[in-house]
Amino acid sequence: MKYVEMSKEVLAGVGGLDNIKFVERCATRLRIHFYKKTKVDLEAIKKAEGVMGVVEKGGQVQLIIGPTVQEAYTDFLEVSGYNPSEHANNASKDDNEEPEVKNFSYYINVFGNFATGVFMPIIPALITGGLILAIKNLLVNYMGVGVESGTAQIMLAIFSAGFSMLPVWIGYTLASKLKMEPIMGAFLGAVLVSGSISGVEGLDFFGIAVPAVGYESSVMPIVFGVVFMYFVNKLLAKIIPEMFVFFLKPLLTMAIVVPVTLIILGPIGTELSGAVGNSMEAFMGFAGWLAVPVIAALYPYMVMLGLDKAVTVIMIESIATTGADNWVMVTGLVSNLCIGAAALAVALHIKNKKQKGLISSFGVTALCGVTEPAFYGSLIMRPKCLIGVAMGAVTGGLVAGIFGLQNYVVGGCPGLLTALFFLPEDGSMGNFILFWVVCAISIVVSFIATTVILKRTEKVDVSDEETEVVGDTVTAS
Template sequence: MSKYTEMSELAIKYLGGVENIVHITHCATRLRINVKENNSVDIEGLKKLPNSAGVVRNQEQVQIIIGPNVDDAYNEIIAISRWSEIGNKEKESSKEKSGPRNFSWYVNKFANFVAPMFMPVVPAMIVGGMILSIRNLLVNYVGMDVNGGTANVLLAIFQAGFVFLPVYLGYTLASQLKMQPIMGAFLGAVLLTERINNVSGLSFAGISIPQIEYGATILPVILGVFFMYYVEKLLKKIIPEFLIYFAKPLLTMVICVPILLIIIGPLGTRASGAIGDFCIWLGDTVGFLSQPILSAAYPYMVMLGIDKALVAIGVHLVATVGYDSVTGSMGFISNLCIGASALAVATTSKVDKAQKGMYSSFGITALCGVTEPAFYGCLISRPRVLIGTALGAISGGIVAGLLGLRAYIIGGCPGLLTFLYFVDDKGNLHYVFIAAIVAAVSIIVSFTATKMILTLDERRAAKKNRVQMQQPL
């Protein structure tokens, strides 16, 4: 029996049973479970699950907040429920029935699609980026030989995390589209072969193939897998069933690879360049505006599960230009502000000893990057306190925008333990110092503003009590 056995058993019960589950996936900190019938879900029961920090209802999706050990919870609920994509495939159409198709619906739809595609890849990028930061620090400040074996092994780990992005994304996107995941990875691997990747003078059937460096690219393989999806759908209709096992994958690759190399790949590369240039321009030109807005809005984006809609921007920028000056620091600032506000609540006079210890733990955990316990267990029940959190996020965002803070690693749970995210690609600490300034401003302003709000509320409450006591009976 694992830590999440009881939680998984109760979750399945309160979700309406395995037969009511349409899809199960997870992001960095929470399980994301799509259900068939909303009326069969016991939200109050889910809120009391052991080893969870709360529940968020997002139209047809239930999000159970776990924290950094979400992988363990996911594996346990899959094992206990014996749920499978194939066994529940006939229920897929029910996902379209919930909620009006307004702007929010489309944003949620996009976020729910992007999360399972990018989130499995993010750990590789985090590890690769942090390994490169450590390597560069050792070369710059410890004297490690840049051409030595250790430096080369560390560099290889970094390259494995980024260069093979077309393979990783091909796999996860194909899985999302209910295709054979290996076919998406196969298509991505084709782009990276030494006979195609960045090779000049190539042609197919007499048609010239542009020379393109596909390592660490994102959009070409995404467009290619979407094209493959429609090719496969067509082939399924025209290939006899007794030939489909061999003929479908063969014909799919024969059709998709040339079109990917001649048309889709070059278009995707140009589009990637345009997107990257626009994001860099946005960060450089209006960063002092975008940073505070995004930082202040980030907790609510996380609450609604739509923060994953911005993951693609960060991953794209880090993979193509090497850093993110637009979305990279919003989670860092937001998490610190939530932690500071929780610590301010923990130090108020109206909180009893047991709550002080719990809220202090929530605050420290949030400062280290995991904010759900603090946000749901401490702040959200005190709406005025969130004003202090927002003021800190706006202040930190303004400083980050004015000083040009850049993140060189995207994903995970940014906080006081992840300053390596801001070590640049040459191992310099310039942006680390900026991040430290931003962190100090965010924490101080959030803590002070929250403390002032709580103090004023206590004084108002005390004054109101005195007035009521002085009134004649």
């Protein structure tokens, strides 16, 4: 339990167990939702050992931990004694507290936090499935493994379980986020991907024709279905006598939701998904060379707002409908590499050996795809270094946009370790080579630009100090 002391300090800083509303985690952050902001001591939380940075927004404190966030999450639950079922209603907001201003930023945070809770839990399955598929393609295309061999089929089944069953995973996490029985959302997802329904022609429900739609790997149909289930669930909870709720509510819920989803919501969601994918493909074909560098430069701030998780759905839809993602993973890759390179430039520049080693590790971690320790631990307090990050992102993004770099795998923290994400199924190497070219340009430009900025800043600081000394001397004489 490496994060025990940190957990104790954070628990005190957040106002104790009674002030905790909900605890969750994403890829790098421990997220603690609180009841009363007046009880939260942000400065104390920032000083806790093992916390790289702290973000407070939308009624929650987000602790930047890094790749070992799962350990921090487990230790915090153990130390705090937090249990969702026991602490769901143990406190209420302080009436004297000022209500949060519901401006544009507020709704952006709400959307980002909601999307994170839905999509982040399923990302490991998607990454694993995608990497297995990439390795299978390498074995088939270059190492003599037969397409019909047992090895290839098993690896394809692993990919299919992760990606093709997407409606099941989204159904579970979305239902959980909407505070319903998670298994009911997964149940609806399983119905959609069932071999007797998905893509089957000529179905009807009591004489009403059911459109033939393939639901494997889809997103919008299950989202529409679970949202509809939420309202049906609330209505049935009000009208069904308590003694019959246990068996009658789920039965009636599925009896209502399944046909409505299959006949109305599913086809609408599928059409919208296709429209999104086709629109993105058309836009990137028309202005991708410009969009990629701009978004790459803005990407670190999208991470700050949680929007990087929110756009995961666009990547999923794009890969499901067109077979490739032209910007979500690509812009994240360029941005993350530039942050890592800038952090390494900072580490090379500073004199303190302990800080140099720590920031160097942040930089390497960012090059591998996890940027928050580097961003919050070395760059955000040196705002001019962010100019170097932006210069590298625009340069690398231009190359990626002009030559059309594509990603073929959903999810993950884009970086050097996600190289196989950019290897196409046919085994051709053009896109893979372009990946390494973009990586090299992004890293080199960002590192050099940040180094130059740091050296010029140092010269200006020294010049200012000398001017002050000369001025004092003249005054004294």
